[in-house]
Amino acid sequence: MSVTIETPNRPRSRKQANWEKYGWLFMRVSGPLLVVLVFTHLVVNLVLGDGIKAIDFAFVAGKWADPFWQVWDLAMLWLALIHGTNGMRTIVNDYTEKVKVRKALTTTLWAVCALLILLGTLVIFTFDPCPAGASADLLASFCPAA
Amino acid sequence: MADQAVPTIDSFTVTLFVRRFDPETDQEPKWVDYDVEMFGTDRVLDALHKIKWEQDGSLTFRRSCAHGVCGSDAMRINGRNRLACKTLIKDLDISQPIYVEPIKGLPVEKDLIVDMNPFYQAYKDINPFLVANDKPEKERLQSPEDRARYDDTTKCILCAACTTSCPVFWTDGQYFGPAAIVNAHRFIFDSRDEEAQVRLDILNDKEGVWRCRTTFNCTEACPRGIEVTKAIAEVKQAILRGRV
Ligand code: HEM
Ligand code: SF4
Numbered sequence: 001m002s003v004t005i006e007t008p009n010r011p012r013s014r015k016q017a018n019w020e021k022y023g024w025l026f027m028r029v030s031g032p033l034l035v036v037l038v039f040t041h042l043v044v045n046l047v048l049g050d051g052i053k054a055i056d057f058a059f060v061a062g063k064w065a066d067p068f069w070q071v072w073d074l075a076m077l078w079l080a081l082i083h084g085t086n087g088m089r090t091i092v093n094d095y096t097e098k099v100k101v102r103k104a105l106t107t108t109l110w111a112v113c114a115l116l117i118l119l120g121t122l123v124i125f126t127f128d129p130c131p132a133g134a135s136a137d138l139l140a141s142f143c144p145a146a
Numbered sequence: 147m148a149d150q151a152v153p154t155i156d157s158f159t160v161t162l163f164v165r166r167f168d169p170e171t172d173q174e175p176k177w178v179d180y181d182v183e184m185f186g187t188d189r190v191l192d193a194l195h196k197i198k199w200e201q202d203g204s205l206t207f208r209r210s211c212a213h214g215v216c217g218s219d220a221m222r223i224n225g226r227n228r229l230a231c232k233t234l235i236k237d238l239d240i241s242q243p244i245y246v247e248p249i250k251g252l253p254v255e256k257d258l259i260v261d262m263n264p265f266y267q268a269y270k271d272i273n274p275f276l277v278a279n280d281k282p283e284k285e286r287l288q289s290p291e292d293r294a295r296y297d298d299t300t301k302c303i304l305c306a307a308c309t310t311s312c313p314v315f316w317t318d319g320q321y322f323g324p325a326a327i328v329n330a331h332r333f334i335f336d337s338r339d340e341e342a343q344v345r346l347d348i349l350n351d352k353e354g355v356w357r358c359r360t361t362f363n364c365t366e367a368c369p370r371g372i373e374v375t376k377a378i379a380e381v382k383q384a385i386l387r388g389r390v
Protein backbone atom coordinates (compact mmCIF):
# COMPACT_ATOMS: atom_id res chain seq x y z
CA MET A 1 0.00 0.00 0.00
CA SER A 2 2.06 2.92 1.14
CA VAL A 3 5.60 3.21 -0.09
CA THR A 4 8.63 3.98 1.95
CA ILE A 5 10.31 7.06 0.61
CA GLU A 6 14.04 6.98 0.48
CA THR A 7 16.33 9.46 2.14
CA PRO A 8 16.73 12.71 0.25
CA ASN A 9 19.50 11.34 -1.86
CA ARG A 10 21.43 14.43 -2.80
CA PRO A 11 22.36 17.49 -0.82
CA ARG A 12 20.36 20.45 -2.06
CA SER A 13 22.25 22.25 -4.77
CA ARG A 14 22.76 25.75 -3.55
CA LYS A 15 23.35 29.31 -4.70
CA GLN A 16 23.33 28.66 -8.41
CA ALA A 17 21.83 31.32 -10.61
CA ASN A 18 18.53 30.07 -11.98
CA TRP A 19 15.52 31.13 -14.00
CA GLU A 20 12.82 29.54 -11.86
CA LYS A 21 11.38 32.94 -10.98
CA TYR A 22 10.91 33.80 -14.64
CA GLY A 23 9.51 30.35 -15.39
CA TRP A 24 6.97 30.78 -12.62
CA LEU A 25 5.99 34.22 -13.91
CA PHE A 26 5.74 32.95 -17.47
CA MET A 27 3.31 30.17 -16.46
CA ARG A 28 1.07 32.76 -14.82
CA VAL A 29 1.22 35.26 -17.68
CA SER A 30 0.81 32.67 -20.45
CA GLY A 31 -2.02 30.83 -18.65
CA PRO A 32 -4.59 33.65 -18.74
CA LEU A 33 -3.48 34.61 -22.26
CA LEU A 34 -4.08 31.01 -23.33
CA VAL A 35 -7.58 31.08 -21.82
CA VAL A 36 -8.48 33.99 -24.12
CA LEU A 37 -6.59 32.68 -27.15
CA VAL A 38 -7.77 29.07 -26.95
CA PHE A 39 -11.41 29.69 -26.11
CA THR A 40 -11.81 32.40 -28.73
CA HIS A 41 -10.19 30.01 -31.20
CA LEU A 42 -12.64 27.27 -30.26
CA VAL A 43 -15.70 29.52 -30.42
CA VAL A 44 -14.72 31.06 -33.76
CA ASN A 45 -13.95 27.71 -35.34
CA LEU A 46 -16.61 25.48 -33.87
CA VAL A 47 -19.56 27.59 -32.79
CA LEU A 48 -19.97 30.82 -34.77
CA GLY A 49 -21.32 30.90 -38.31
CA ASP A 50 -21.97 27.42 -39.66
CA GLY A 51 -20.18 25.96 -36.68
CA ILE A 52 -18.19 22.81 -37.04
CA LYS A 53 -19.58 22.13 -40.54
CA ALA A 54 -17.74 25.15 -41.89
CA ILE A 55 -14.34 23.65 -41.22
CA ASP A 56 -12.56 22.49 -44.31
CA PHE A 57 -9.42 23.30 -46.22
CA ALA A 58 -10.90 26.55 -47.49
CA PHE A 59 -11.85 27.65 -43.96
CA VAL A 60 -8.26 27.26 -42.79
CA ALA A 61 -6.91 28.89 -45.94
CA GLY A 62 -9.28 31.79 -45.45
CA LYS A 63 -8.20 32.37 -41.87
CA TRP A 64 -4.53 32.27 -42.72
CA ALA A 65 -5.02 34.79 -45.48
CA ASP A 66 -5.81 37.28 -42.70
CA PRO A 67 -2.78 38.67 -40.79
CA PHE A 68 -4.96 38.96 -37.66
CA TRP A 69 -5.50 35.19 -37.47
CA GLN A 70 -1.90 34.53 -38.46
CA VAL A 71 -0.72 36.50 -35.42
CA TRP A 72 -3.45 34.91 -33.26
CA ASP A 73 -2.45 31.38 -34.20
CA LEU A 74 1.23 32.23 -33.90
CA ALA A 75 0.71 33.49 -30.33
CA MET A 76 -1.30 30.39 -29.48
CA LEU A 77 1.34 28.10 -30.96
CA TRP A 78 4.27 29.67 -29.17
CA LEU A 79 2.57 30.20 -25.83
CA ALA A 80 0.94 26.76 -25.64
CA LEU A 81 4.14 24.97 -26.62
CA ILE A 82 6.44 26.89 -24.30
CA HIS A 83 3.87 26.70 -21.49
CA GLY A 84 3.29 22.99 -22.00
CA THR A 85 6.98 22.20 -22.30
CA ASN A 86 7.88 24.21 -19.23
CA GLY A 87 5.09 22.44 -17.35
CA MET A 88 6.47 19.07 -18.45
CA ARG A 89 9.92 20.21 -17.34
CA THR A 90 8.45 20.87 -13.88
CA ILE A 91 7.09 17.35 -13.78
CA VAL A 92 10.40 15.90 -14.97
CA ASN A 93 12.14 17.79 -12.17
CA ASP A 94 9.70 16.22 -9.73
CA TYR A 95 10.14 12.64 -10.77
CA THR A 96 13.72 12.21 -11.95
CA GLU A 97 16.42 11.61 -9.43
CA LYS A 98 19.49 11.12 -11.57
CA VAL A 99 20.98 14.32 -12.96
CA LYS A 100 21.74 12.65 -16.30
CA VAL A 101 18.19 11.39 -16.80
CA ARG A 102 16.84 14.80 -15.89
CA LYS A 103 19.16 16.50 -18.38
CA ALA A 104 18.32 14.04 -21.15
CA LEU A 105 14.57 14.41 -20.67
CA THR A 106 14.55 18.21 -20.45
CA THR A 107 16.85 18.50 -23.47
CA THR A 108 14.51 16.25 -25.44
CA LEU A 109 11.50 18.30 -24.33
CA TRP A 110 12.99 21.60 -25.47
CA ALA A 111 14.26 20.10 -28.73
CA VAL A 112 10.78 18.79 -29.59
CA CYS A 113 9.27 22.13 -28.55
CA ALA A 114 11.72 24.08 -30.74
CA LEU A 115 11.06 21.81 -33.72
CA LEU A 116 7.29 22.13 -33.40
CA ILE A 117 7.48 25.90 -33.00
CA LEU A 118 9.72 26.12 -36.06
CA LEU A 119 7.48 23.94 -38.24
CA GLY A 120 4.30 25.62 -37.02
CA THR A 121 5.64 29.10 -37.61
CA LEU A 122 6.82 28.09 -41.04
CA VAL A 123 3.39 26.75 -41.94
CA ILE A 124 1.55 29.84 -40.70
CA PHE A 125 3.69 32.20 -42.77
CA THR A 126 4.40 30.18 -45.88
CA PHE A 127 1.00 28.54 -46.23
CA ASP A 128 -0.06 28.75 -49.85
CA PRO A 129 -3.64 27.58 -50.49
CA CYS A 130 -3.07 27.36 -54.23
CA PRO A 131 0.48 26.10 -54.90
CA ALA A 132 1.53 26.70 -58.47
CA GLY A 133 1.88 23.59 -60.63
CA ALA A 134 -0.34 21.36 -58.48
CA SER A 135 -2.77 19.15 -60.40
CA ALA A 136 -6.16 20.81 -60.65
CA ASP A 137 -8.18 18.05 -58.95
CA LEU A 138 -6.15 18.42 -55.76
CA LEU A 139 -6.69 22.17 -55.47
CA ALA A 140 -9.41 23.93 -53.49
CA SER A 141 -12.39 25.21 -55.45
CA PHE A 142 -11.46 28.88 -54.98
CA CYS A 143 -8.04 28.51 -56.60
CA PRO A 144 -7.78 30.09 -60.04
CA ALA A 145 -6.23 26.89 -61.47
CA ALA A 146 -8.99 24.62 -60.19
CA MET B 147 -24.55 8.40 50.37
CA ALA B 148 -22.22 5.48 50.24
CA ASP B 149 -24.49 3.18 48.31
CA GLN B 150 -25.11 5.73 45.57
CA ALA B 151 -23.72 4.29 42.34
CA VAL B 152 -20.83 6.07 40.78
CA PRO B 153 -21.91 6.95 37.24
CA THR B 154 -19.94 4.99 34.70
CA ILE B 155 -18.22 6.78 31.88
CA ASP B 156 -18.84 5.39 28.45
CA SER B 157 -15.88 3.76 26.83
CA PHE B 158 -15.47 2.22 23.42
CA THR B 159 -13.01 -0.09 21.72
CA VAL B 160 -11.08 1.07 18.70
CA THR B 161 -8.68 -0.72 16.43
CA LEU B 162 -5.46 0.99 15.53
CA PHE B 163 -3.33 -0.10 12.62
CA VAL B 164 0.15 1.17 13.33
CA ARG B 165 2.85 1.21 10.67
CA ARG B 166 5.75 -0.49 12.36
CA PHE B 167 9.36 -0.87 11.36
CA ASP B 168 12.25 -2.29 13.33
CA PRO B 169 15.48 -1.62 11.43
CA GLU B 170 17.14 -4.58 13.16
CA THR B 171 14.68 -7.20 11.98
CA ASP B 172 12.48 -5.77 9.23
CA GLN B 173 13.21 -5.22 5.57
CA GLU B 174 9.99 -3.27 5.04
CA PRO B 175 7.55 -1.53 7.36
CA LYS B 176 4.39 -3.47 8.16
CA TRP B 177 0.93 -2.76 9.58
CA VAL B 178 0.24 -4.15 13.04
CA ASP B 179 -3.21 -3.88 14.62
CA TYR B 180 -4.11 -3.26 18.26
CA ASP B 181 -7.46 -3.03 20.02
CA VAL B 182 -7.62 -0.44 22.77
CA GLU B 183 -10.36 0.71 25.10
CA MET B 184 -10.75 4.47 24.92
CA PHE B 185 -12.82 7.25 26.41
CA GLY B 186 -14.32 10.30 24.76
CA THR B 187 -11.57 12.50 26.12
CA ASP B 188 -8.76 10.32 24.79
CA ARG B 189 -6.48 11.32 21.97
CA VAL B 190 -4.51 9.23 19.50
CA LEU B 191 -1.49 9.83 21.72
CA ASP B 192 -3.34 8.19 24.62
CA ALA B 193 -4.08 5.19 22.44
CA LEU B 194 -0.39 4.90 21.52
CA HIS B 195 0.55 5.19 25.21
CA LYS B 196 -1.94 2.50 26.08
CA ILE B 197 -0.48 0.18 23.46
CA LYS B 198 3.06 0.90 24.59
CA TRP B 199 2.35 0.60 28.30
CA GLU B 200 -0.08 -2.30 28.27
CA GLN B 201 0.44 -4.30 25.10
CA ASP B 202 3.79 -3.83 23.39
CA GLY B 203 6.54 -1.87 25.04
CA SER B 204 8.61 -1.86 21.89
CA LEU B 205 6.30 0.57 20.08
CA THR B 206 8.39 3.64 19.38
CA PHE B 207 7.19 7.19 18.84
CA ARG B 208 8.17 10.71 19.86
CA ARG B 209 6.22 12.90 22.24
CA SER B 210 7.21 15.39 24.81
CA CYS B 211 4.70 18.00 25.91
CA ALA B 212 1.57 15.99 25.04
CA HIS B 213 -0.28 19.29 24.63
CA GLY B 214 0.40 20.57 21.14
CA VAL B 215 3.32 22.79 22.09
CA CYS B 216 6.56 20.96 21.34
CA GLY B 217 5.84 19.61 17.87
CA SER B 218 7.27 16.14 18.54
CA ASP B 219 4.38 13.93 17.59
CA ALA B 220 3.32 14.85 14.08
CA MET B 221 2.20 11.67 12.37
CA ARG B 222 -0.01 10.55 9.55
CA ILE B 223 -3.35 9.60 11.05
CA ASN B 224 -5.96 8.22 8.65
CA GLY B 225 -3.92 9.67 5.79
CA ARG B 226 -3.64 13.17 7.20
CA ASN B 227 -0.77 14.76 9.05
CA ARG B 228 -1.76 15.72 12.56
CA LEU B 229 -0.39 15.90 16.07
CA ALA B 230 -1.32 12.71 17.91
CA CYS B 231 -1.73 14.78 21.08
CA LYS B 232 -4.30 17.09 19.50
CA THR B 233 -6.38 14.48 17.70
CA LEU B 234 -9.32 13.23 19.72
CA ILE B 235 -10.20 9.62 18.92
CA LYS B 236 -13.93 10.42 18.98
CA ASP B 237 -13.43 12.96 16.19
CA LEU B 238 -12.21 10.21 13.88
CA ASP B 239 -14.44 7.62 12.29
CA ILE B 240 -14.19 4.94 14.98
CA SER B 241 -16.43 2.48 13.14
CA GLN B 242 -13.30 1.89 11.05
CA PRO B 243 -9.78 1.11 12.22
CA ILE B 244 -7.54 4.13 12.71
CA TYR B 245 -4.38 4.09 10.64
CA VAL B 246 -1.25 5.64 12.14
CA GLU B 247 1.93 6.03 10.08
CA PRO B 248 5.11 8.05 10.29
CA ILE B 249 5.11 11.35 8.38
CA LYS B 250 6.12 10.86 4.76
CA GLY B 251 9.18 12.04 2.87
CA LEU B 252 11.70 11.68 5.70
CA PRO B 253 13.63 8.45 6.32
CA VAL B 254 11.93 6.17 8.84
CA GLU B 255 14.24 5.22 11.69
CA LYS B 256 11.93 3.08 13.78
CA ASP B 257 8.14 2.73 13.89
CA LEU B 258 6.75 6.28 13.98
CA ILE B 259 10.14 7.97 14.32
CA VAL B 260 11.67 9.62 11.28
CA ASP B 261 15.04 11.28 10.79
CA MET B 262 14.26 14.99 11.14
CA ASN B 263 17.72 16.19 10.11
CA PRO B 264 16.93 17.02 6.47
CA PHE B 265 13.96 19.02 7.79
CA TYR B 266 16.06 20.91 10.31
CA GLN B 267 18.76 21.51 7.72
CA ALA B 268 16.31 23.38 5.49
CA TYR B 269 15.27 25.38 8.56
CA LYS B 270 18.87 26.27 9.40
CA ASP B 271 19.52 27.25 5.81
CA ILE B 272 17.13 30.19 5.94
CA ASN B 273 18.96 31.83 8.90
CA PRO B 274 16.14 31.56 11.43
CA PHE B 275 17.36 34.31 13.75
CA LEU B 276 17.05 38.08 13.99
CA VAL B 277 19.86 39.95 12.26
CA ALA B 278 20.19 43.55 13.44
CA ASN B 279 23.49 45.31 13.32
CA ASP B 280 22.96 48.31 15.60
CA LYS B 281 24.01 47.95 19.22
CA PRO B 282 21.18 46.52 21.30
CA GLU B 283 21.27 49.39 23.81
CA LYS B 284 17.57 49.87 23.97
CA GLU B 285 14.46 47.98 23.05
CA ARG B 286 13.81 47.68 19.32
CA LEU B 287 10.39 49.21 18.95
CA GLN B 288 7.83 47.96 16.50
CA SER B 289 4.35 49.21 15.71
CA PRO B 290 1.41 46.83 16.18
CA GLU B 291 0.85 47.00 12.41
CA ASP B 292 4.43 45.92 11.69
CA ARG B 293 4.11 43.14 14.26
CA ALA B 294 0.89 41.95 12.66
CA ARG B 295 2.59 41.33 9.29
CA TYR B 296 4.33 38.20 10.51
CA ASP B 297 2.16 37.30 13.49
CA ASP B 298 0.81 34.14 11.86
CA THR B 299 4.22 32.66 11.13
CA THR B 300 5.50 33.14 14.69
CA LYS B 301 3.21 30.31 15.77
CA CYS B 302 5.21 27.53 14.14
CA ILE B 303 6.32 24.68 16.40
CA LEU B 304 8.48 22.94 13.77
CA CYS B 305 6.44 19.77 13.85
CA ALA B 306 7.07 19.10 10.11
CA ALA B 307 3.41 18.28 9.45
CA CYS B 308 3.35 20.79 6.59
CA THR B 309 6.61 19.87 4.87
CA THR B 310 5.85 16.16 5.02
CA SER B 311 2.37 16.69 3.57
CA CYS B 312 3.79 18.41 0.50
CA PRO B 313 3.84 16.29 -2.67
CA VAL B 314 6.75 18.30 -4.05
CA PHE B 315 8.77 17.46 -0.95
CA TRP B 316 7.81 13.79 -1.27
CA THR B 317 9.21 13.50 -4.77
CA ASP B 318 12.88 13.98 -4.03
CA GLY B 319 13.20 15.77 -0.71
CA GLN B 320 15.23 18.58 -2.27
CA TYR B 321 12.60 21.31 -1.89
CA PHE B 322 13.13 23.62 1.11
CA GLY B 323 9.57 22.84 2.13
CA PRO B 324 6.79 24.91 3.68
CA ALA B 325 8.14 24.96 7.23
CA ALA B 326 11.47 26.53 6.21
CA ILE B 327 9.60 29.15 4.18
CA VAL B 328 7.20 29.86 7.06
CA ASN B 329 10.16 30.47 9.35
CA ALA B 330 11.91 32.63 6.77
CA HIS B 331 8.66 34.60 6.44
CA ARG B 332 8.71 35.22 10.17
CA PHE B 333 11.96 37.20 9.80
CA ILE B 334 11.59 38.54 6.25
CA PHE B 335 8.51 40.52 7.29
CA ASP B 336 9.89 41.56 10.70
CA SER B 337 10.63 45.29 10.50
CA ARG B 338 13.49 44.93 13.02
CA ASP B 339 15.35 42.43 10.89
CA GLU B 340 17.92 43.66 8.38
CA GLU B 341 18.54 40.60 6.25
CA ALA B 342 15.24 40.07 4.48
CA GLN B 343 17.04 40.28 1.13
CA VAL B 344 19.52 37.56 2.11
CA ARG B 345 16.67 35.21 2.98
CA LEU B 346 14.78 36.11 -0.18
CA ASP B 347 17.89 35.25 -2.20
CA ILE B 348 18.19 31.91 -0.42
CA LEU B 349 14.56 31.08 -1.21
CA ASN B 350 14.94 32.19 -4.85
CA ASP B 351 16.95 28.95 -5.16
CA LYS B 352 16.07 26.25 -7.68
CA GLU B 353 14.66 24.29 -4.75
CA GLY B 354 13.09 27.35 -3.15
CA VAL B 355 9.64 28.93 -3.27
CA TRP B 356 9.13 28.43 -7.01
CA ARG B 357 8.74 24.69 -6.51
CA CYS B 358 5.55 25.35 -4.53
CA ARG B 359 2.54 24.33 -6.63
CA THR B 360 -0.09 25.78 -4.32
CA THR B 361 -1.70 22.48 -3.40
CA PHE B 362 -2.64 23.80 0.09
CA ASN B 363 -1.73 20.47 1.72
CA CYS B 364 0.53 22.40 4.11
CA THR B 365 -2.18 24.82 5.21
CA GLU B 366 -4.53 21.92 5.79
CA ALA B 367 -1.93 19.98 7.77
CA CYS B 368 -0.69 22.73 10.09
CA PRO B 369 -1.85 21.97 13.66
CA ARG B 370 -1.27 25.61 14.55
CA GLY B 371 -3.66 26.85 11.90
CA ILE B 372 -0.95 28.85 10.16
CA GLU B 373 -1.91 29.95 6.65
CA VAL B 374 1.18 28.32 5.25
CA THR B 375 0.36 28.59 1.54
CA LYS B 376 -0.43 32.28 1.99
CA ALA B 377 2.92 32.86 3.70
CA ILE B 378 4.69 31.14 0.79
CA ALA B 379 2.77 33.34 -1.66
CA GLU B 380 3.85 36.46 0.26
CA VAL B 381 7.47 35.38 0.03
CA LYS B 382 7.08 34.80 -3.73
CA GLN B 383 5.62 38.29 -4.09
CA ALA B 384 8.45 39.80 -2.07
CA ILE B 385 11.02 38.13 -4.34
CA LEU B 386 9.19 39.29 -7.47
CA ARG B 387 8.90 42.88 -6.23
CA GLY B 388 12.40 42.93 -4.78
CA ARG B 389 11.09 44.37 -1.50
CA VAL B 390 9.03 43.22 1.45
C1 HEM C 1 -6.03 27.27 -20.96
C2 HEM C 1 -5.45 27.99 -20.09
C3 HEM C 1 -4.30 27.56 -19.22
C4 HEM C 1 -4.04 28.08 -17.99
C5 HEM C 1 -4.84 29.18 -17.26
C6 HEM C 1 -2.87 27.41 -17.46
C7 HEM C 1 -2.27 27.73 -16.25
C8 HEM C 1 -1.21 27.04 -15.70
C9 HEM C 1 -0.48 27.42 -14.52
C10 HEM C 1 -0.74 28.66 -13.69
C11 HEM C 1 0.45 26.47 -14.31
C12 HEM C 1 1.46 26.45 -13.17
C13 HEM C 1 0.98 25.60 -12.04
C14 HEM C 1 1.89 25.66 -10.87
O1 HEM C 1 3.09 25.98 -11.01
O2 HEM C 1 1.43 25.42 -9.76
C15 HEM C 1 0.33 25.48 -15.33
C16 HEM C 1 1.08 24.32 -15.42
C17 HEM C 1 1.07 23.48 -16.50
N1 HEM C 1 0.39 23.67 -17.70
FE1 HEM C 1 -1.01 25.07 -18.04
N2 HEM C 1 -2.43 26.49 -18.37
C18 HEM C 1 -3.27 26.54 -19.47
C19 HEM C 1 -3.15 25.80 -20.64
C20 HEM C 1 -2.23 24.79 -20.83
C21 HEM C 1 -2.01 24.10 -22.10
C22 HEM C 1 -2.72 24.41 -23.42
C23 HEM C 1 -1.07 23.13 -21.85
C24 HEM C 1 -0.46 22.12 -22.79
C25 HEM C 1 0.05 22.46 -23.94
C26 HEM C 1 -0.69 23.23 -20.44
C27 HEM C 1 0.22 22.40 -19.81
C28 HEM C 1 0.67 22.59 -18.52
C29 HEM C 1 1.56 21.69 -17.83
C30 HEM C 1 2.13 20.39 -18.37
C31 HEM C 1 1.79 22.25 -16.56
C32 HEM C 1 2.64 21.66 -15.43
C33 HEM C 1 1.75 20.99 -14.44
C34 HEM C 1 2.40 20.83 -13.10
O3 HEM C 1 3.04 21.79 -12.64
O4 HEM C 1 2.24 19.77 -12.50
N3 HEM C 1 -1.42 24.24 -19.85
N4 HEM C 1 -0.69 25.84 -16.18
S1 SF4 D 1 4.05 25.66 9.83
FE1 SF4 D 1 2.58 24.44 11.05
S2 SF4 D 1 2.73 22.36 10.16
FE2 SF4 D 1 4.55 23.47 9.47
S3 SF4 D 1 6.14 22.96 10.97
FE3 SF4 D 1 5.18 24.89 11.65
S4 SF4 D 1 3.55 24.27 13.07
FE4 SF4 D 1 4.16 22.41 11.94
Ligand code: FES
Binds near residue numbers: 209210211212215230
Ligand atom coordinates in the same frame (compact mmCIF):
# COMPACT_ATOMS: atom_id res chain seq x y z
S1 FES E 1 3.68 15.93 22.16
FE1 FES E 1 4.28 18.03 22.02
S2 FES E 1 3.09 18.65 20.31
FE2 FES E 1 2.27 16.68 20.63
